[in-house]
Amino acid sequence: MNNWVAAPLLIPLFTAVILIFLHNKLMLQRWISLFSTLLNTAVAIGLLLRVHEDGIQTLNMSGWKPPYGIVLVADMFAVLLVLTASVVSACCLAYSFRGIDEQRERHYFYSLVHFMLAGVNGSFLTGDLFNLFVCFELMLMSSYALIVLGGTKRQFRETLHYILINVLSSTLFVASIAYLYGATGTLNMAHLSLRIAELGQSGPITAVAALLLVVFSVKAGLFLFFWLPGSYGAPPAAVSALFGALLTKVGMYALIRTFTLIFYHEAVVTHTLIGIMAVATIVLGGFGAVSQTNVNRILGYNVIASIGLISLALAVSNEHALTGAVFYLVHDMIAKALLFLLAGVLVAETGTERINRMGGVLLHSPLLAWMFLIASLSVVGLPPLSGFPGKLLIIQGSLESGSYIIAAAGVLLTLLLLYSLIKIFILGFWGDARKERNPEWKQPRKLLASSAPLMLIIVLLGLFAEPVLPYIQQASGALSDPSVYIQAVFKE
Amino acid sequence: MEVIAAVVVGILFAVGIYLILTQDLLRIVLGTSLMTHAVHLLLMAMAGLKGGAAPLLDRGKEEFADPLPQALILTSIVINFGITAFFLVLSYRAYQKLDTTDMDQLRSESSRHRGRSR
Numbered sequence: 001m002n003n004w005v006a007a008p009l010l011i012p013l014f015t016a017v018i019l020i021f022l023h024n025k026l027m028l029q030r031w032i033s034l035f036s037t038l039l040n041t042a043v044a045i046g047l048l049l050r051v052h053e054d055g056i057q058t059l060n061m062s063g064w065k066p067p068y069g070i071v072l073v074a075d076m077f078a079v080l081l082v083l084t085a086s087v088v089s090a091c092c093l094a095y096s097f098r099g100i101d102e103q104r105e106r107h108y109f110y111s112l113v114h115f116m117l118a119g120v121n122g123s124f125l126t127g128d129l130f131n132l133f134v135c136f137e138l139m140l141m142s143s144y145a146l147i148v149l150g151g152t153k154r155q156f157r158e159t160l161h162y163i164l165i166n167v168l169s170s171t172l173f174v175a176s177i178a179y180l181y182g183a184t185g186t187l188n189m190a191h192l193s194l195r196i197a198e199l200g201q202s203g204p205i206t207a208v209a210a211l212l213l214v215v216f217s218v219k220a221g222l223f224l225f226f227w228l229p230g231s232y233g234a235p236p237a238a239v240s241a242l243f244g245a246l247l248t249k250v251g252m253y254a255l256i257r258t259f260t261l262i263f264y265h266e267a268v269v270t271h272t273l274i275g276i277m278a279v280a281t282i283v284l285g286g287f288g289a290v291s292q293t294n295v296n297r298i299l300g301y302n303v304i305a306s307i308g309l310i311s312l313a314l315a316v317s318n319e320h321a322l323t324g325a326v327f328y329l330v331h332d333m334i335a336k337a338l339l340f341l342l343a344g345v346l347v348a349e350t351g352t353e354r355i356n357r358m359g360g361v362l363l364h365s366p367l368l369a370w371m372f373l374i375a376s377l378s379v380v381g382l383p384p385l386s387g388f389p390g391k392l393l394i395i396q397g398s399l400e401s402g403s404y405i406i407a408a409a410g411v412l413l414t415l416l417l418l419y420s421l422i423k424i425f426i427l428g429f430w431g432d433a434r435k436e437r438n439p440e441w442k443q444p445r446k447l448l449a450s451s452a453p454l455m456l457i458i459v460l461l462g463l464f465a466e467p468v469l470p471y472i473q474q475a476s477g478a479l480s481d482p483s484v485y486i487q488a489v490f491k492e
Numbered sequence: 493m494e495v496i497a498a499v500v501v502g503i504l505f506a507v508g509i510y511l512i513l514t515q516d517l518l519r520i521v522l523g524t525s526l527m528t529h530a531v532h533l534l535l536m537a538m539a540g541l542k543g544g545a546a547p548l549l550d551r552g553k554e555e556f557a558d559p560l561p562q563a564l565i566l567t568s569i570v571i572n573f574g575i576t577a578f579f580l581v582l583s584y585r586a587y588q589k590l591d592t593t594d595m596d597q598l599r600s601e602s603s604r605h606r607g608r609s610r
Contacts, residue, residue, distance in 0.1 A: 130564055133568075134567060141574065144575075144582075151589065156582075156585065156586040156589050157586075157590070157598055160517070160583070160586060163579055163582065164520060164524070167528075168524065168527070170575075171524070171528055171531050174531045174535065175531045178534045181538055182538030
């Protein structure tokens with residue numbers, strides 16, 4: 001029992017409630033929200049060290065022993081993602097001090113962000129399937145409000161699609177929970193894993209697994225991603241960055257958790273299906289990214305493509321691939337947030353989202369240009385940066401298990417992403433400016449300064465991958481051996 | 493009893509999906525709401541529709557009803573209530589802003605928008 005496990009969920013929740021009452025005091029709101037995310041980061045680091053030393057930490061809510069009550073489980077995988085989410089959200093909040101207009105700030109922007117963070121952290125930490133649904137809904141409700149906040153025509157259109165898709169997938173989520181409860185009589189994930197191991201993963205349970213696969217794929221943007229590029233482009237950059245970094249990754253986390261902990265018996269059916277979806281996602285997402293000329297849509301397709309890569313690792317599910325998946329997931333959250341934030345500066349600077357109307361940004365904002373280049377190269381996976389170790393491990397893992405198509409898809413993805421991002425660089429940053437620049441436009445130093453920590457992490461995570469690797473391996477070790485997780489939940 | 497519940501769930505799902513596939517925004521919202529009801533009923537039916545006393549230990553009864561699905565359904569109803577309310581308000585605001593509730597027009601405008609931005 002460790003009460004700190006609930007802290008990453010409670011801190012944003014209380015902050016959000018406090019901020020509702022302070023919605024007219026802008027400076028106070030900003031500092032409280034920044035302080036809260038930094039506090040959350042500190043708590044996450046504390047938890048990380050604790051989990052590294054003493055193994056998985058659990059908390060039985062209200063003292064109900066599992067499987068009867070809701071249990072929060074902080075294993076290394078969850079804590080790593082909570083830590084990354086806290087760091088990313090701190091940077092996005094610092095960015096939004098300048099990047100979000102005052103009208104939005106007054107209309108509960110910071111509250112909504114913190115409610116969303118509570119949902120995100122809750123989804124990472126919970127050990128109960130229905131609680132996962134509740135945390136998902138908390139996160140999605142706030143994201144509906146965040147995506148439409150501001151109320152432009154484009155936001156309304158995209159939000160309607162976004163809500164409809166998510167409501168449908170949530171409905172199916174509850175349906176699959178109902179089926180699972182009927183089949184096994186429990187919703188605690190560790191207990192579900194035990195029960196299904198006892199009963200054998202029969203046909204009906206595999207069908208429920210496929211239903212859950214559909215649900216989480218919609219949330220993660222794995223194959224069922226048609227809603228994603230439009231929706232993520234509609235809100236301001238700080239919100240897109242939070243969405244691109246956190247929301248799809250929560251879906252991905254749920255996929256990895258359920259298919260390594262609960263439904264790992266019929267890998268021939270489920271994991272093959274995941275592999276097919278992943279390759280399709282990579283091909284469609286990669287070519288989507290290449291074909292677009294709108295910055296935000298290119299980045300949206302980039303989010304989809306990297307979800308495809310992580311799912312490849314899940315389809316293979318051996319130790320190297322899972323280590324790579326965890327590493328890449330952490331890297332991807334940071335890198336995608338950075339790219340969306342920088343794209344926000346780029347769009348503000350040039351006044352257009354279309355790259356063929358940009359040009360010459362390198363001349364007057366060299367810092368932005370170089371930061372964007374480093375972020376792009378890290379997403380692609382160039383060696384000294386953080387994208388490389390994860391990608392290498394995933395491809396190594398897929399070669400070890402003889403899945404050559406999957407390895408080939410991973411390499412193909414690299415080329416497509418490289419092309420799509422360098423296209424932004426060539427058309428947007430090189431050449432002469434196509435348009436008169438806004439003379440009132442000042443150098444966005446504060447915006448760049450708030451995204452700088454993310455870039456620093458990308459570089460450091462790549463250079464010092466060796467010291468980080470034990471943590472990642474602890475996470476993937478627990479993923480490849482479900483009994484570690486189960487014993488930790490039932491030990492008391 | 494379970495068979496009847498299954499049939500009702502099926503009908504509700506069918507009606508919900510039919511409404512979601514229509515073009516009018518209001519019908520779509522109602523469709524999602526109906527589908528959630530179907531799912532709640534499904535949750536109830538999957539846990540077994542049996543009678544029994546309230547699950548209190550000191551009553552000395554042997555047959556207990558399972559309280560968990562009811563707790564789950566209650567939670568889900570509250571969430572669904574919030575989302576449906578938000579969805580309705582959003583649809584109304586979208587109607588005010590975009591002057592239409594027809595999904596076809598919404599989509600064609602948005603694809604025109606995409607075409608412009610390309």
